[in-house]
């Protein structure tokens with residue numbers, strides 16, 4: 348698996364890179380997750396959903412935002428179909444089967460240039476990609492009308508959002524309300540997408556208390572505390588970095604301050620700065636050559 352710090356030699360095959368610098372919420376984050384999964388973690392109220400909303404351009408007008416969000420090193424709006432946002436709530440029509448729900452959605456979302464047969468095929472492939480082939484003809488169901496399990500419903504919601512093959516996928520707590528097995532199947536479906544269809548995606552998910560199996564699926568971790576980044580780097584390296592604590596009782600604010608300072612003076616922070624600068628330079632050079640980075 349490629350490290351998140353490895354430069355891409357083939358920018359035209361890469362997924363998008365989102366970078367957010369020093370927002371007005373005092374969150375400072377640069378995200379580089381080409382072909383990998385980034386977990387945004389932290390205690391309740393630390394700002395996970397806010398960061399996700401900010402990166403995806405969904406932040407409400409009543410919130411103040413500063414800094415900039417760069418996609419592949421450039422300020423640009425996310426074009427229709429290039430990104431998807433899967434919310435915590437499944438808003439599905441309970442009387443439809445999985446096949447019907449995904450196919451109807453394909454008819455609405457996919458371009459007129461695709462034939463009905465192609466749309467049907469895309470729907471079926473997407474259902475299989477998310478491991479729902481055995482539930483293809485099961486009604487979604489709701490209160491008093493037992494249908495799919497919670498985890499299966501979440502996977503149907505994800506199917507509907509990935510029909511257009513977005514390269515940037517935001518997931519807000521995709522495992523909330525699910526047991527550890529269902530959480531694992533949801534996240535494994537997402538993690539395997541690239542391998543199944545060969546399309547490369549950037550996935551950014553806020554996640555609460557993942558099991559160790561789910562955590563291992565993530566390549567990178569952004570750990571927040573009170574809206575500040577206390578760690579951003581390879582998920583596998585987070586343990587050793589954060590376990591160096593002390594037994595002394597220190598006020599929470601002081602601990603957060605120490606963690607933020609320690610992160611900013613760490614090699615991970617330095618490497619992220621270098622990587623973001625490289626991406627911006629690559630984009631500038633691509634612009635000069637007239638070969639824009641593909642999104």
Ligand SMILES: Nc1ncnc2c1ncn2[C@@H]1O[C@H](COP(=O)(O)OP(=O)(O)OP(=O)(O)O)[C@@H](O)[C@H]1O
Nearest residue numbers: 372373374390391392393394395396397398574575
């Ligand atoms: N960087 C920040 N600076 C200041 N306030 C922030 C910041 N990020 C989020 N907030 C505020 O903190 C509150 C909680 O944020 P948010 O809902 O994003 O947290 P969360 O981690 O997603 O919480 P939960 O896990 O409980 O869903 C919101 O009122 C939000 O406006």
